[in-house]
Amino acid sequence: MEKPAKYGGRPVREKPLPTVDDISGRAIGEEEEKLVLEVLRSGRLFRYVGSKVAELEREFAKLMGVKYAVACSSGTAAVHAALAAVGVSPGDDVVTTPVTDMGTVAPILFQGAVPVFADVDEDTCNVDPRSVERLVSKRTAAVVPVHLFGFPVDMDPIMEVAEAKGIAVVEDCAQAYLAEYKGRLVGTIGHLGCFSLQQSKHMTAGEGGLVVTNDEELAQKAALFTDKGWARWATVHGLEPREYALLGLNYRMSELQGAVALAQLRKLKWVVERRRELAERLTRRLEGLDYVKPPPRYSWAKPSYWQYPLQVDLDRLRVSLREFAEALRAEGIPCSAGYIGVPLYLTKVLRERKTFAKTGFPLVDNPFYGRSVEYKEGLCPRAERALKRLIVVPWNEFYTPDDVDDIAEAVEKLVKYYAAQAR
Ligand SMILES: Cc1ncc(COP(=O)(O)O)c(C=O)c1O
Incomplete structure (x- = not known):
């Protein structure tokens, strides 16, 4: 031996x-160089004066067979924009998997909502729909299935529960470009799908994110959220006062990233x-x-x-x-x-409730729960x-x-x- x-x-x-x-x-070559040079030579590095990010959005939506794609600065930003778009708020629960990147869960907390961890299927490490169903309650605003390692989650039972209870489904597809579930592309099954363009993903711009949906209102809200809530179309002449339509962050993608991502998309x-x-x-x-x-x-x-x-x-x-x-x-x-290494609820931030500095909100003395939320070993034994x-x-x-x-x-x-x- x-x-x-x-x-x-x-x-x-x-x-x-x-x-x-x-x-x-990494499939990075002349195609990326050409588009990046076009951006540099144009002097238009900001997406709202250039065209590459908008082109990326159009081409990605077409490839996915959906009406809308919204580009943003990371996969985390994509999940955050999607959760904000469906209205996840303080007092809500969001059911997700503990076997994922923190980029799935941090946005839940930043919306003031409580992550509720469903256990996984041991063969795939993907969230188990039966566990999701057991955890869904009146508080649940959204379910976030994560297609881990590019393997599709069993979506039908999740969609059934969500539809029956009027809950939004935000698919985290950061690791699952072009993965298919029963012949459908993941990201197009739930209400919104979220993707990452970080260095290790199937396509990359170093950083970046994309949100897809067929719902015009959700697309518009997600786009507003990534641009500080600025309804640019209302101030199109630059003469009117700015309209900040909702609370958002700057999660915009730059034209340089857009150029790289566009060339990458064509190789996907x-x-x-x-x-x-x-x-x-x-x-x-x-x-x-x-x-x-x-x-x-x-x-x-x-x-x-x-x-x-x-x-x-x-x-x-x-x-x-x-x-x-x-x-x-x-x-x-x-x-x-x-x-x-360990399910996310056993990492320091969640176990010790290191959220919102002094307050620990929404995990410590959650005013909507009337108690604190604790995560302990044994919560998801299969995970x-x-x-x-x-x-x-x-x-x-x-x-x-x-x-x-x-x-x-x-x-x-x-x-x-x-x-x-x-x-
Ligand atoms: C499943 C999953 N969700 C979200 C993210 C967050 O993406 P990003 O690192 O681009 O913010 C990642 C990235 O590692 C991921 O793998």
Whole structure:
């Protein structure tokens, strides 16, 4: 049996894999340069004097098959604008998943609402619709399903509950460009869909966000929210007093970001197709392997693989998650142990209620609840368990089939080694 590199053996590969952190794994080239130069040469760097952000909005809406897209400064801003648009307010609950980025949850708190965490499905780490249904109450203003790692959430039961109770659904698609649920693009199923353009996403402008919807009023409110509530059309001549129609922030996207994002958008289908083909290759290799579970195949799900999640049966292998991840890295395969590590409600900000400086609002002495809100270990047992055996391998459209085979080989090598040790 081959000794793992962590214990002195030869690594499966020495050449670094392409990464989203630099040009080795980012489809950034002449197309982006051309559009950025156009912006620079025009001197129009602000979206309301230029045309690139508006063009991005039009093209993204078309690709998604929706009426409206609103660009903004980040995925967090996109979720915030969407929640503000549907009217999430102090006193409300918003039901979401604890296995996500803080960018899903911070906007809930900034609207003065309480995040209510539903447990997840252990096979996908996506929010479990049955848990959502149990937590929905008269207080619930919105549900925020997150299509984690690009794997679609089972949306039908969530939409059924939401429609029956008149609750808004804001899909967090930061990791799920062009993922499909029953043939429909995620982001177009709920009332609004939110995307991120941060460095690691399927398409990037370094930072940036997009909100999509078919509802004109929601689109207008989201757009106002990203521009300090300024109803620019009411002051079009610059002679009238400004109309600030609602409380908003400056979440605008710049023309430089818009230019990069527009060029990136035109490559998106290729990026997703490549990632899918490569991920299917890895899944085929790992499907029959005992002790590890690749992402499931469901007839209704067409994932877009932001990253590649792998569940490892650590109890049977008698190895810690950290040690397994270190061993995989030593084989030349980058990975993270447990994605965010712990469900979000166990991070300091929520557990210690580090919100709104001195007040802890809306978690401390919530005047609408008549009590405080506490998050404790055990709240979502399946989420807690799932993260403890989750290895996440970065995914990339520039991997070659040989790169994917190296990943498979490294996983197989470690599983065989630890399985033999455990006997
Ligand atoms: C699921 C999810 N939601 C929201 C965000 C927030 O996006 P951003 O970092 O662009 O604010 C991210 C980004 O990491 C994410 O993965």
